[in-house]
Amino acid sequence: MSDIYVTLSGNVTKDPEQFQLPDGSRVTTMRMAVNRRFLDPQTNSWQNRDTTFYTVRCFRRLGDNVQQSVRRGQPVVVYGRLRVRQYERNGEQRYWVEIEASSVGHDLKYGIAAFERPGYAGGAPREAERRSLEEATRAPEAARAPAAALLESLPESLPEARGSAMPHPLADTDADSVPSGRAGDGAQAEIEVVGDADGDVDGGEGDGEGDEPGWPEQRLAA
Secondary structure, eight states: OOOOEEEEEEEEEEEEEEEEOTTSOEEEEEEEEEEEEEEETTTTEEEEEEEEEEEEEEEHHHHHHHHHHOOTTOEEEEEEEEEEEEEEETTEEEEEEEEEEEEEEEOTTSOOOOOOOOOSTTSSOOHHHHHHHHHHHHHHHHHHHHHHHHHHHSOSSOOOOTTOOOOOTTSOOOTTOOOOSOTTSOOOOOOOOOOOOOOOOOOOOSOOOOOOOOOSOEEOOO
16 A cells, blocks of 8 residues: 655644664654634634644654754644554554654744754754854864965065076076076075865754553653
8 A cells, every 4th residue: 555645734732752662763752733724704713623633753863853843832844654553442443643754844834943953963063062163164264364465475576686697487488598697696585385275164732642552662861
């Protein structure tokens, strides 16, 4: 049977929780409520109807980011695979709907959010590490400044040695001709400019709790 993918927009009813599966991998779960809104002609106001609760499961890096970014009451948009689980409790067959999320984000129709790339295995970088990255980014520019100043201080033309018939370095000379003059009368200063190459810096109400089957998970210690 083909997988069914859905996009849901709703409110988080419970803070995300991270669990550890028997194989050692981590999964983050959260509950969200999806309402069908309609305009009541009598009151001329929007009303909620047919609230449905879903369990959203996020694996791997997505789960780590959701656990740090999403909180109860926030509006989110979830895209993922729809899964309907069947289980038995007290002799009755029951069904449980969950979403195995591929993408999770805040619903910007109701507010604003700022994106930040973690870049670290343990989560978002701390303030000291962020300042270190900013200083490392400015370092190549500061290193190029002395080289640029040295280039600007060089004369447009190099002076010829006194008493020497050596032609100007940029003059058009015959490759077979040998310049005349006495050796040792003068010497030209040779200046080596060392530059620094550009561097890259690697940079609804309620919580929807209901009857759900137990899963072999262990909550991670905070």
